[in-house]
Amino acid sequence: MTGNAFRRQSIAGLPAGSAGGLPALTLVGLFFIVPVVALLLRSVTDPEPGLQNYAALFGSGTYVRVFLNTFLVAAVVTAVTIVVAFPVAWMLAIMPPALGSIVFGIIILSMWTNLLTRTYAWMVLLQRTGVINRALMGLGVIHEPLPLINNLTGVTIGMVYIMLPFMILPLVGTLRAIDPMTLRAAALCGASPFQAFRRILLPLSLPGIAAGGLMVFVMSLGYFVTPALLGGTSNMMLAEMIAQTVQSLLNWGLGSAAAFVLLIVTMALYAIQLRMVGARRLGGGL
Amino acid sequence: MLLDYDRLGWLRAGLAGFTALVAAFLLLPVVFIILLSFGSSRWLAFPPPGWTLKWYQELLADPAWIDAALTSAKIAAMAAILSVLIGLLASFSLVRGEFRGRQLLRGLLLTPMVLPVVVFAIAIYALFLRIGLAGTTIGFVIAHTILALPFAIIPIATALEGFDKSIEDAAIVCGASPLQARLRITLPSIRIGIFSAAIFSFLASWDEVVVAIFMASPTLQTLPVKIWGSLRADLSPVVAAASSLLVGLTLCLMIVTALLRRRLSR
């Protein structure tokens, strides 16, 4: 009786219920797939047909070093983000809504503030003569300014700052979905808080951590503005290298090849993520 | 126990303290930018030698900043409308459709969110140069709609999943056409999802800088492009003033959003 109304209207020749996806598919097909594929073709045709761009890419110690560094930075950022986000998400999941909404408000405000200005603020805050170093020296904690910028520390601080909301928000959902009774039961059976955390809370929130972590990792791999402004030249990441190759060296072939490698890695991780959480839940915290 | 706020004991103090620290960390750069915008030092020294409003005066006297803000608003509004409309249609398909490749379609439509934006920026710029869309409003809107689409689809699809379809079917049984049932019953029920979609896709365009840097032309500059140029070229505290105004705007938007949400969910 409740026969599928949607199915009945489906346009002849198209699979049931797929018509609504057509405009989106057309748009993404024409202006996303086509240009990206065209760019990738350039990597094997520019300046001449062949694989010489890939040979140059993997034959050069520089590019290999930049690849490795990109993974290192993404991994460090992901690890720090998880460790910082978990307690906050935990607190947010259980704290009274009135208080919690203040913290949520701060998270959203930071997320919505222009990315460039946030990064710029960190540049001024973290430099040797910056506010943080001066405050620490004024308090007598340190005598020499700490190197907080133009290195891995700077990139990590700046990127963790940007990634935190993307980790906290989905994690809150995961933690809220856990039945508090399970933990009460554990306590009744004599589990210490630490045991309850390790044996129950952590395993139950692991899917959320893994999904969020993968998302942060994938996003970090392709980041451009923040590492370029807060990192040193020895922390260069792939996205910046691609931009530099195209913009300063005018080498579109080599830049496209590097872009292709970044694309493959990102897509592979994205596929794993889809498998793990199902596309439905992806970014569900937004 | 561990998930009972009232029974956490000493752990609660620890978690609360840590949360407060992280909140302060998140707030720090935002507050700092606002302070800098009132500082009198041309070279962003902090603490500043004095306080001034001159950067705001300079900002408001410069039509280029206001133009850029209007351009950004126009492009973001159009990208938001388009991605909500297209995302709405797509969400019905993704949630209710029964066809092979539905998961693939979902994965594909969400890809622009994970693909490194540098790759997309270079690719779309090369294409738009060839077909004459580089530096045009429509080119900007298309590129930003693609980037915003995932941010529209996710909340709408989530809302649609949570909506009990039998209510819509009941309306049809009572004589409404399928289209009427959707417009009158389903859409109002998922309005919070649609509303979130509009906000998120607006922001996805409003704050986008990498594609915009490539697409911008002398007559068409968005606010992030203007900020980027200013940071690179003269580092004037006017940028801090502009950012502070944006923070204020964001705060207003957040308050409006919260109020609207409250009303909508009643």
Add this chain to the structure above:
Amino acid sequence: MKLILAGVLAGLLSATAAKADEMVFTSWGGTTQEAQTKSWAEPFAASSGIKVLQDGPTDYGKLKAMVDAKNVTWDVVDVEMDFAIKAAKDGLLEPIDFTVVPKDGLDPRFSNEQAVGSFYYSFVLAWNKGAVSGEPASWADMFDTKKFPGKRTFYKWSAPGVIEIALLADGVPADKLYPLDLDRAFKKLDTIKSDIVWWGGGAESQQLIASGEAVFGQLWNGRVFALEKDGADVGVSWNQNLTAADVLVVPKGAKNKDSAMKFLAAATSPTGQAKFAEASGYAPINTKAKAEMAADVVKGLPDAHVDGQINLDMNYWAEHRDEIATRWYAWQTK
């Protein structure tokens, strides 16, 4: 649905290529482009009726993409001279029409078939007086971390300048710089690598020195000039100052070529050059410009510091640009 779509899209195809009585000038932004606007574009628009739209910052990748796609929105572009020589070879530039642009007075060092000078500048040694004890006197001092501790700042991108500075500091005589001994330069730079902060744009170099983040560095003389004008406490040494030039080029297929040539004539005229030099502190490329300038301004130009001045070899750089860049970025990421 279609109606709404049509409504949203209607009238959006606003062509942004400049109209017949308009043209686009692209430069690096900031105080330099401001001076170019005031000294060249505004008087030119007033006398010719051609409106000059400003764009920037200059982006070589964008320039090449435009020419490749045969859709060029930039009509006149301010670029570094070594790039111009290389780009001309790659067929990216229109030849200059010297029937419109008077050759008379143009400094031959900074003009060729596809480019006319924009301005020329010197890399000088500038320091924050509050952060340095004593006065650094030569490039060699920038490599002496004992005598001058603290961070030093150099230009980040692969371009004429830093390599030469390293070689000079290592004792290579000025007339033996070319061909550049890259191994020797990088070896010298290695000795202070951890003390270097790089600046990517003029504003950043000013901010680093003015805030004391870097105690001294290699700066464009115009940026030091602007710092002094703003009242920052900086010192400057012209010893072994290194000259290089920006030139104006017209990308191949520019839509308003005729207007572009007329603009070049105005920009390189003695008056245009004199005004720009007074506003920016950079030197004019028209030898007749100095006659129109105030004497005290002339004293502050790179022209007044020819003693020990070294001309960076643009032709050498144009020829070895890619090879040096590859090594440069490889060394930086190490």
